[in-house]
Amino acid sequence: MVSLEELLEFLPRTDCGQCGLTCAEFGAKLLSRELRPEDCPVLHEPDFAGFIEALHELLGVPVAAPPPMEIDPEKCNGCGICVAMCEYHLGNCPEARLGRGPRLGDNVVFHIVNGVAVVVRQDLCTRMLQAAEKCNKCADHCPTEAISFKQ
Ligand code: SF4
Ligand code: SF4
Numbered sequence: 551m552v553s554l555e556e557l558l559e560f561l562p563r564t565d566c567g568q569c570g571l572t573c574a575e576f577g578a579k580l581l582s583r584e585l586r587p588e589d590c591p592v593l594h595e596p597d598f599a600g601f602i603e604a605l606h607e608l609l610g611v612p613v614a615a616p617p618p619m620e621i622d623p624e625k626c627n628g629c630g631i632c633v634a635m636c637e638y639h640l641g642n643c644p645e646a647r648l649g650r651g652p653r654l655g656d657n658v659v660f661h662i663v664n665g666v667a668v669v670v671r672q673d674l675c676t677r678m679l680q681a682a683e684k685c686n687k688c689a690d691h692c693p694t695e696a697i698s699f700k701q
């Protein structure tokens with residue numbers, strides 16, 4: 551079985567905090583299958599091309615359930631409306647309640663990375679915690695219909 555040290559070889563190891571964790575903590579959640587490699591927004595940057603695939607290979611065929619939320623990067627224009635309107639952000643990020651969006655370091659469902667919205671902590675989405683029909687705000691407010699849900 552793959553070790554945490556092996557996974558860390560393919561994580562940025564900057565402890566930037568965008569996932570709400572340190573890189574080592576993120577790696578531990580990869581091992582326990584609570585998070586997926588693509589949940590680290592930094593790994594979507596060009597400098598880390600191939601790292602997500604490498605992590606999947608190390609972890610073996612992972613991730614039982616398909617991700618329920620998807621953002622189509624071809625449709626997303628990076629406007630940030632989803633980040634500003636997200637029910638979880640409004641309830642948990644003080645700056646978001648003031649209309650300024652969450653701050654770097656806040657736990658967030660998604661972030662804008664290189665001009666595109668990227669899911670960071672899907673597990674925080676209200677849909678994952680409560681009945682799905684209770685929230686659809688991000689998809690409803692997205693001007694390009696880039697957000698879709700599988701459940
Ligand atoms: S977002 Fe990525 S680089 Fe930043 S702390 Fe989490 S795992 Fe590390
Ligand atoms: S609201 Fe839609 S277009 Fe705007 S950043 Fe979010 S996903 Fe992209």
Ligand code: SF4
Nearest residue numbers: 636637675676685688
């Ligand atoms: S569905 Fe989830 S990600 Fe979208 S606005 Fe609601 S809580 Fe945020």
